[in-house]
Amino acid sequence: MDWFSAITGFDERVGYDEVQRRLSVVDGRLRSTHSDRAPRVGTLELVSVAELRARGDATGGAAGGPNRTGVVVGEARGLHRDPRFEGALIQAASQFNLLEMVGPSVTPEAGVTGYAHDHTQGPACALATGAATIFRNYLVPVDGVPGQRSDRQLDGLADLGAALAAATHRPIGSLWTMSNGYALVTSGGLDAIADHLAGLGEEDLDRLRGLLRIGLVTDAEVTDVTEREVLxxxxxxxxxxxRYSDHPDHPGWEPFARLVLEATYEATLLAAIANARRGVSATVLLTRVGGGVFGNRSEWIDDAVARALAVVPDAGLEVLTVRRG
Structure with a gap:
């Protein structure tokens, strides 16, 4: 039995529309017409860096002592079952639609069962909280309609894109095409964005960082654990x-990619602070967002993590980077 069937009681190959008919969310739990299981999907927000900053300001910011950093060796899916990380915030590499497509041509209609064949970090995290993943594909409201489809998807880059389009006096479609969560930036778009970013001061750059959105899932159930409820x-x-572009060596990638990574890691640590302040866990597990097949250079990622830690130096967090053994 595959992981999807173990949760829902039926095979995902019945088709997208039929899956939607058989599933619902009641009181925060995924309900299936074919199963007695009712795991928690958690609370999903497509939240901006600016919103997370404002929440921190409203609650008095971070004041928990120096952060502790370290490395944890393990496989991402298994770490979700580790009692040390119950309640922790775990960063997962995804696309900008919060899903785990193996390429830009794969649509939400293809389903999520196949995530089990992709042994990278993001799909492993998605499998660990299977009910939340099913929700993000089939039931999350997008423009008031349940579920993501090929022509209707979440987009964490949309607000930043609108700002860059306005600033460069170009339509967003000339900067990049968003294809199933992959931002396929044009060569002309990279030129225009790099030129614009080069002329900005830190305050304006920080305003742009504030526009990026991440998918924050709070209190999702680890569906690999069946003997008790683990969140x-x-x-x-x-x-x-x-590396998915036709021009991976374009020099314009660096300033744009760095901006996105800086915003991403800041958002993650701000979300971790919120998780700690509500008394759940002060631990956050980081991954190498944009690394591997995406082609973001190691120094871009390292610098973004260092910047985020400098932004919240005394948050009292345990910040662990996951390294696969």
Whole structure:
């Protein structure tokens, strides 16, 4: 039995529309007409960096002592079951639609069962909280309609894109095409964005960082654990897909990719502070967002993590980078 069937009691191959008919969310739990299981989907927000900053200001900011940093070795899906990380915030690499497509041509209608064949970090996190993943594909409201489809998807880059389009006097479609969560930036778009960013001061750059959105899932059930209810929170984040473009060596990638990564890691640590302040866990597990096949350079990622830690130096967090053994 595959993971989807283990949760829902039926095979996802019945088709997208039929899956939607058989599933619902009642009191925060995924309900299926074919199963007695009712795991928690958690609370999903497509939240901006600016909104997370404002929440921190409203609650008095971070004041928990110096952050502690370290490395944890393990496989991402298994770490969700580790008692040390119950309640923790776990960062997951995804696309900008908060899903785990293996390429820009794969649509939400293809379903989520196949995530089990992708052994990278993001899909592993998605499998660990299967009910929340099913919700993000089939039931999350998008423009008031349930579920993501090929022509209707969440987009964590939309607000930043609108600002860059206005600033460069170009339609967003000339900057990039968003294809199933992959921002396929044009060569001309990279030129225009890089030129614009080069002329900005830190205050204006920070305003742009504030427009990026991540997928924050609070209190999702770890569906791999069936003997008791185990909850974690997750931050679904994407880097720019440098290597998926026709011009991966364009010099304009660096300033844009760095901006996105800086916003991504700041958002994750701000979400971790909120998780700690509500008394759940002060631990956050980070991954290499934008690394691997996406082609963001290691120094871009390292610098973004260092910047985020400098933004919240005394949050009292335990910040662990996940390294697969």
């Amino acid at each position: 974690v929170s997750q931050a679904y984040c994407s880097g720019l897909p440098v």
